[in-house]
Amino acid sequence: MSASLELWPVPPRRTGQPTRWDRLRRAVVQLPSALLLVVQLAAIVAVPFLETATLGGFRQSGRVLVGLVGLVVLLLAVRAVRVTPAPLSVALILGLSAAGLAVAQVVLPDSAAVLLWSSLLHAAFYGYTAYALLRYMFADTWVTRDEVYATGAAFAVFAWAFAHLYVAVQVLWPHSFAAHGQAGTGERSWYQLLFLSFQTMTGAGPSDIIPVTEHARSFVMVEQVCGMLFVALVVARVVGLTIARFK
Template sequence: MTRSARETGRVVVQHPSAVLLAAQLVAVLAYPFLDESTTGRALLGVVGTAVVLIAVWAVRRTPALSWVAALLGVPAMVFTVVEAFHPGNDAIVLVNALLHAPFYFFVSYAMIRYLFHDDRVTRDELYATGAAFTVVAWGFAYVYAAVQVVWPGSFIGASGPGDRSWFELLFLSFTTLTSVGLSDVTPVLPNARSFVMVEQVAGVLYVALVVARLVGLTVARKAR
């Protein structure tokens, strides 16, 4: 093994939150290119499985119970691949969403707990700030996927009538969580609007609690 490879491996081991964040962003960038075919969806399933594995690995670095993440993550991995081959099966989509949503919310809880477990700011905690935010967005995207299966017609979009794709729901989730309001997907049924409002509150609280804490700790350290 070369020195550069060892250095890369050391960085990855020391900063699993950065790996999780990078994996999620790569999946987001890859989705538009791979969703049009069965092979592409299978590849997306593999990418999704990798993201889940990385998330479990990242949680193992936190004070949260890693076995809980594994208990939620293993069935989520299985249904990630299953849905890649059966994207139109509502039952599979619903089960997959109901498995992924609590898993990603638990991962975000674990990473936020990791951010709050001491009084100093490390580089990996900075990466965890971004990773936890994106994990929450993914969790709500799966919530929306479940919502539109249970209550058809919950969302409308510029691409026409029918169910929104998971990528459209992820886009809605990111625009809601960041409060930019740029999404062309709109919740139209009361149940869908309720969950969107919950995510709006979560986005505000995340900035207020997590980012403010990191800034406060950084300022306090410089003042010493």
């Protein structure tokens, strides 16, 4: 039995044909990595709309909504870590600390110290989540449905971790990133750095967000190596075990 089934027991089935709600609830219980991946992808699409949202004339409403989305992703990441062999206590400590600093960012939006520590803790939390998902996928010699989704979730979590790391780099070494076609360098938003992170992890080619300092370039090169190893080791293993299962 897979770890997801052991740690997330499914309620007894009702008599008769299961309803659509029953099937959905069963999928949510049995596939925590799939839920994390879907919510992350939905958050990527939703953030540009939320950043410009206004609620009752409150100027910081966009920042609050983006922060709430981040907290939801944090909670789902902790839930995904629970089904892995990695210690849950580490995820809880990092996740609660990152959530607390995310709230502090809303209260103190101009504090560089809060932004720095929040970014570092978010990067550490998502990095640990990616590590936990990798242990989950490498814990056995067969591939479950949730482990297939965990491949995508781990990839996205890695990208989120590096995006937060780039924010910390930007705080420590100002003007580390520039936007192509814009004069001079300035502070890039977290969403812009997330785009750079996905571009770097996928190896899809140069981004319009460019690292211009040596420190920024060093972290981008590290992420390039991580992206290459992810495809070479993780994706190749999942594909190989899946093919072997049907032979």
